[in-house]
Amino acid sequence: MFKKVLIANRGEIALRVIRACKELGVETVAVYSEADRESLHVRFADDDVCIGRAPSRDSYLNIPRLIAAAEITGADAIHPGYGFLAENPEFAEKVSASNITFIGPTPDQIRQMGDKAAARKLAKAQGVSTVPGSPGPVESLEEGQKVAEDIGFPVIIKAAAGGGGKGMRVANDADQFAQSFTLAKQEALAAFNSDEVYIEKYLARPRHIEIQIMGDTYGKVMHLCERDCSVQRRHQKLVEEAPSPAVDQTLREDIGDAAVKLAESIGYVGAGTIEFLLDADGAFYFMEMNTRIQVEHPVTEMCTNFDLVKEQIVVAAGAPLSFVMNGNRLRGHAIECRVNAEDPSRNFQPAPGLITAYHPPGGPGVRVDTHIYAGYTVPPYYDSLLAKVIVHGNTRTEALARMRQALDSFIIEGVTTTIPFLGRVMRHPDFVAGKVDTKFLEREPQLLKDQT
Numbered sequence: 001m002f003k004k005v006l007i008a009n010r011g012e013i014a015l016r017v018i019r020a021c022k023e024l025g026v027e028t029v030a031v032y033s034e035a036d037r038e039s040l041h042v043r044f045a046d047d048d049v050c051i052g053r054a055p056s057r058d059s060y061l062n063i064p065r066l067i068a069a070a071e072i073t074g075a076d077a078i079h080p081g082y083g084f085l086a087e088n089p090e091f092a093e094k095v096s097a098s099n100i101t102f103i104g105p106t107p108d109q110i111r112q113m114g115d116k117a118a119a120r121k122l123a124k125a126q127g128v129s130t131v132p133g134s135p136g137p138v139e140s141l142e143e144g145q146k147v148a149e150d151i152g153f154p155v156i157i158k159a160a161a162g163g164g165g166k167g168m169r170v171a172n173d174a175d176q177f178a179q180s181f182t183l184a185k186q187e188a189l190a191a192f193n194s195d196e197v198y199i200e201k202y203l204a205r206p207r208h209i210e211i212q213i214m215g216d217t218y219g220k221v222m223h224l225c226e227r228d229c230s231v232q233r234r235h236q237k238l239v240e241e242a243p244s245p246a247v248d249q250t251l252r253e254d255i256g257d258a259a260v261k262l263a264e265s266i267g268y269v270g271a272g273t274i275e276f277l278l279d280a281d282g283a284f285y286f287m288e289m290n291t292r293i294q295v296e297h298p299v300t301e302m303c304t305n306f307d308l309v310k311e312q313i314v315v316a317a318g319a320p321l322s323f324v325m326n327g328n329r330l331r332g333h334a335i336e337c338r339v340n341a342e343d344p345s346r347n348f349q350p351a352p353g354l355i356t357a358y359h360p361p362g363g364p365g366v367r368v369d370t371h372i373y374a375g376y377t378v379p380p381y382y383d384s385l386l387a388k389v390i391v392h393g394n395t396r397t398e399a400l401a402r403m404r405q406a407l408d409s410f411i412i413e414g415v416t417t418t419i420p421f422l423g424r425v426m427r428h429p430d431f432v433a434g435k436v437d438t439k440f441l442e443r444e445p446q447l448l449k450d451q452t
């Protein structure tokens, strides 16, 4: 086992990794930017190093400083969390070259899946269905137009290096295509330093279904069932649940097998998520793979009783998977709501600032993963996630009731949050009935309006 793990991240995920390390008896190192001096991850880690100024490129994205921090503190492993450098193959490579273990897949595996156009090809080669679209990257506008005409509008143009809902543009018809194609390429270049794009058919009302997988260094890969992340805004997740109300045991096994096959084909090591779109007729299509722990991992933990972050660390240290999952292991139902410092009525504009009062919900089956406290100032430099409220119930109905009461009793004062909006989603008849798809919020704009 490792002696000391450096966490190359901040916020709730840094705390989450520290907790896992403490349970394993492993020491921790927090890194922080000048804006995060007062952060809880700094307080709870055994050691801490300031790695630079507030903007991420000067701190959390600065590879030499992170590696220097690990060397100075004697850390023998680095956990990247999610976001920042978690899916950066050069980072994983440089960590290993410094004789430090990267807690995650190999640089090659990150590379293979990080290029979404290449990952699609790989899935196809394994017999896993993909959304109809271009066989690979699309070079020119003319080629793109031809692909779009062939598969039929609407289509979605996506950055091959994309992530976080960026670099994606929908084109509803041939007239719109040229503009969307150009915009997608520009956005991709600005956000990911590569203007490579590919094209998919834009499905009308899909659900976002993803499979949690875990692999060890002995070639064993297993899946831990699905999460349903269909409640989205601009292709970004807001609410997640497990199991999916739209997936029965047969479909679960089919999607799970497809995910395992794909991960096995590259000898995948560590935690990963394979994302699919599920059509109303039960057909599912591979979309992409995320080669890291995800924000929404707790819903899987609540339904399986396995600690995914501890497992990441154990597997990276060279141990075999410590548990065997079979499809029937799910117990009860879990829902996660992402509480952000944002104003839904103002287009989800970020609302950083001082938190003047804080009281989290509690009681049976309620978990809050957060880094905030009364007196904490939410800095404007990073993403606006304040807390994740995760509930578990014996049934979906119980989980829903639990989430409503948890949100209603969650006090965060001083900054505008998405709590009231999430409460409305939890009461919407379509969500209650489990009948939502990724276009749900587009159809229900009144949910975004402040009703107090």
Ligand code: ADP
Residues within 6 Å of the ligand: 131, 156, 158, 162, 163, 164, 165, 166, 200, 201, 202, 203, 204, 206, 208, 232, 235, 236, 275, 277, 287, 288, 438
């Ligand atoms: P990112 O890597 O930026 O998260 P994804 O490829 O995972 O992007 O897609 C994010 C979301 O965009 C999906 O969950 C879905 O809502 C929407 N989306 C992506 N591709 C399609 C498609 N072909 N048809 C319909 N919706 C799509």
